[in-house]
Structures are given as C-alpha cells and as structure tokens.
Amino acid sequence: MSYAAEVKNELTRLPVHYEHAKAELAAFIRLNGILKKIDGEWLLNIETENATIARRMYTLIKRHYEVQSEIIVRKKMKLKKNNVYIIRLRSGSQPILADLKILDGLLYHGGIPKEFKEDDQKARSYLRGAFLARGSVNSPETGRYHLEIYSPYEEHNNDLLEMINHFHLNAKSLQRKNGGYIVYIKEAEKIADFLRVIGAVNSLFKFEDIRIVRDMRNSVNRLVNCENANINKAVNAAQEQIEDITLVDEMVGLHTLPTHLKEIAYLRLENPEASLKQLGELYPDKKISKSAVNHRLRKLRELADTYR
Structure with a gap:
C-alpha cells in the first residue's frame, strides 16, 4: 500500500x-x-x-x-x-x-x-x-x-x-x-x-520519523564524505611535500639547508602521515604552530621549484 x-x-x-x-x-x-x-x-x-x-x-x-x-x-x-x-x-x-x-x-x-x-x-x-x-x-x-x-x-x-x-x-x-x-x-x-x-496524526508521525532518519543519515554521509575529502587532501599534500624534500636532497643535500628548513624536512620524511599540527608538536625543544610548519614547507616547495 x-x-x-x-x-x-x-x-x-x-x-x-x-x-x-x-x-x-x-x-x-x-x-x-x-x-x-x-x-x-x-x-x-x-x-x-x-x-x-x-x-x-x-x-x-x-x-x-x-x-x-x-x-x-x-x-x-x-x-x-x-x-x-x-x-x-x-x-x-x-x-x-x-x-x-x-x-x-x-x-x-x-x-x-x-x-x-x-x-x-x-x-x-x-x-x-x-x-x-x-x-x-x-x-x-x-x-x-x-x-x-x-x-x-x-x-x-x-x-x-x-x-x-x-x-x-x-x-x-x-x-x-x-x-x-x-x-x-x-x-x-x-x-x-x-x-x-x-x-492524519499517525501518518504525520510516520512522515516525521522517516524524514528525521533520512535527514540524519544524509548529514552523517555529508560529514563522512567531508572527512574523507580532508584526509585525501592531507595525504596528497604530504606526498607532494616529500617529493619536494627528496628533490632538494638530491640537488644540494638537506644538510646544506638552514636549520629551520632542515628540521621540518627530516620531520616530514620521518612522519609522512602526520598532519601539519602534529608535525609542529613533534619538535623536540618547543612546539611550533601549524602556520609556521606550513610556511617552512612552502619555502621547501619554492626551493624545489627552482630545480624543476
């Protein structure tokens, strides 16, 4: 029916x-x-x-x-x-x-x-x-x-x-x-x-129950899709950063870099799945911010681009 x-x-x-x-x-x-x-x-x-x-x-x-x-x-x-x-x-x-x-x-x-x-x-x-x-x-x-x-x-x-x-x-x-x-x-x-x-009160209750469950399922799916998209974005970004660091290492060696770039380069190579925030927390002496990590990795990207 x-x-x-x-x-x-x-x-x-x-x-x-x-x-x-x-x-x-x-x-x-x-x-x-x-x-x-x-x-x-x-x-x-x-x-x-x-x-x-x-x-x-x-x-x-x-x-x-x-x-x-x-x-x-x-x-x-x-x-x-x-x-x-x-x-x-x-x-x-x-x-x-x-x-x-x-x-x-x-x-x-x-x-x-x-x-x-x-x-x-x-x-x-x-x-x-x-x-x-x-x-x-x-x-x-x-x-x-x-x-x-x-x-x-x-x-x-x-x-x-x-x-x-x-x-x-x-x-x-x-x-x-x-x-x-x-x-x-x-x-x-x-x-x-x-x-x-x-x-039609009973039909109303059924209508609302189905609608609420459906809307909740859609909200969960949107959150999951968003989370998956963020994870994929982070993984791709990390892979590109590792490629940049590898190229710089091949061209001039990481030991020739300034200390702040050398530190972030080794941390990224040792922690390929870490987020920017997690990389900042892995510094032995003091933590640095997410924006600071991003800035240093961007500097490595610019350096790698000069050798491409």
Missing part, C-alpha cells in the same frame, strides 16, 4: 462532528460527483477507487439525508483495471447539493462557500474531503516531498489555495497542461503541518 493510501485509510477512520461532516462531504462530492439527468430523473454518481472512502461517504450521506442510495462496484477496463466504487443517489440529489452549497437551483457554485472557509473546523473537514477525493502525497522515503490536490475548476482551486494558506502552509498553485488545476506543497515541514490540519 502506498503512503498516500495509508493516509487516506487513516482519514476514513476519523470520527467527525455532525455539522463538520457536511464540509467533508461537500468537498468530496464537488470533486468526485457527476450529476446526470436520465429519463427525466437527476442521478448523482460519486466515484472513488478506494473501498473505505466509498464506505465513509455512503455512511455520511445516510447519516445526514434521507435519500435512496446504493453502492455499485465496477472494474476499470483500462490500465490497472482497479475496482471503481460508485455511490449512486437515485432521488433527492438536488436538495442535497443545495444543502451542501454546490448547487443553487440549477446554477453551479464554482467556489467554496464562506460557511466552510470562515470556520476553522469546517475548513479542516473540507480539506480532508478534498484530499480524500483528489489528493496525493509522496512517501517521505523518496526524499521528494510533494503533496497536491487536483481540482477541475479554477475558482474552486483558488479558494482551496486560500483555505490551505489560512493555516500558513505556503501552498502554491498551477494549471495543468492537460486540464485542471492543482494546489501543491513542496516543503516537508509544511506537508507535515497539512497532515496535522486534516487529522
């Missing part, structure tokens, strides 16, 4: 206040409902590929409205051939759509009603319904953090963006090339906050 499916399954098990449930139902029907007129009768089909979501929506409808309804299961004929669950309302669909502020007579309301936007709890329920209908979220294990909700209507998409950002989630919106619009969140922390807003 994908992470997005786990989130949705958790959401279907959440208890919801009687009035707030209407906001969830309104969002789901607006995004996944199809109203048809057949033989003079208006039929409302509400579709989903998730059985637990279909059961939740069917239960919410039966709890709030006295209406003839049924669940039909069909198999898709293309691609994965998943089951499609259709909640069909054979009568009384128009009053329900009017009560949910989706229709005004036969006029369609493009945006989200103020009643749902201006009440925090109803807004949370509406976002939950929208995510159940057309939402998706990447697993945090991929490291590509992305959550989105699709809407075929521009006005509804804009209101959805406003509603999400009311909770300071830094969501953005774009129009898809093949039609419709999406509201999306890219920041890991904001995705976690969105899961908290819609009530």
Whole structure:
C-alpha cells in the first residue's frame, strides 16, 4: 500500500462532528460527483477507487439525508483495471447539493462557500474531503516531498489555495497542461503541518520519523564524505611535500639547508602521515604552530621549484 493510501485509510477512520461532516462531504462530492439527468430523473454518481472512502461517504450521506442510495462496484477496463466504487443517489440529489452549497437551483457554485472557509473546523473537514477525493502525497522515503490536490475548476482551486494558506502552509498553485488545476506543497515541514490540519496524526508521525532518519543519515554521509575529502587532501599534500624534500636532497643535500628548513624536512620524511599540527608538536625543544610548519614547507616547495 502506498503512503498516500495509508493516509487516506487513516482519514476514513476519523470520527467527525455532525455539522463538520457536511464540509467533508461537500468537498468530496464537488470533486468526485457527476450529476446526470436520465429519463427525466437527476442521478448523482460519486466515484472513488478506494473501498473505505466509498464506505465513509455512503455512511455520511445516510447519516445526514434521507435519500435512496446504493453502492455499485465496477472494474476499470483500462490500465490497472482497479475496482471503481460508485455511490449512486437515485432521488433527492438536488436538495442535497443545495444543502451542501454546490448547487443553487440549477446554477453551479464554482467556489467554496464562506460557511466552510470562515470556520476553522469546517475548513479542516473540507480539506480532508478534498484530499480524500483528489489528493496525493509522496512517501517521505523518496526524499521528494510533494503533496497536491487536483481540482477541475479554477475558482474552486483558488479558494482551496486560500483555505490551505489560512493555516500558513505556503501552498502554491498551477494549471495543468492537460486540464485542471492543482494546489501543491513542496516543503516537508509544511506537508507535515497539512497532515496535522486534516487529522492524519499517525501518518504525520510516520512522515516525521522517516524524514528525521533520512535527514540524519544524509548529514552523517555529508560529514563522512567531508572527512574523507580532508584526509585525501592531507595525504596528497604530504606526498607532494616529500617529493619536494627528496628533490632538494638530491640537488644540494638537506644538510646544506638552514636549520629551520632542515628540521621540518627530516620531520616530514620521518612522519609522512602526520598532519601539519602534529608535525609542529613533534619538535623536540618547543612546539611550533601549524602556520609556521606550513610556511617552512612552502619555502621547501619554492626551493624545489627552482630545480624543476
């Protein structure tokens, strides 16, 4: 089961206040409902590929409205051939759509009603319904953090963006090339906050656990890589210094050098793996600084360059 499916399954098990449930139902029907007129009768089909979501929506409808309804299961004929669950309302669909502020007579309301936007709890329920209908979220294990909700209507998409950002989630919106619009969140922390807003607490904990472990592993890898790079750099530098000293020894002999250069030359030859700081601490009389060691080795490099 994908992470997005786990989130949705958790959401279907959440208890919801009687009035707030209407906001969830309104969002789901607006995004996944199809109203048809057949033989003079208006039929409302509400579709989903998730059985637990279909059961939740069917239960919410039966709890709030006295209406003839049924669940039909069909198999898709293309691609994965998943089951499609259709909640069909054979009568009384128009009053329900009017009560949910989706229709005004036969006029369609493009945006989200103020009643749902201006009440925090109803807004949370509406976002939950929208995510159940057309939402998706990447697993945090991929490291590509992305959550989105699709809407075929521009006005509804804009209101959805406003509603999400009311909770300071830094969501953005774009129009898809093949039609419709999406509201999306890219920041890991904001995705976690969105899961908290819609009530997916267990999914939030899993998201954060995976993200923290992943980020810690990445930090450790960066530190190890940096340390390895520093070690390789130091080894290469020491090898070059030994080559310089060897060349000077062959050309004029180390015994001819000034005392301070002769001392550092012998110390480097005797301690090829020592760092500059360690070389400074190996002086018998008194320690010298790392910068002093580096200066003396640079002098040897300049001397060796004159013989190259």
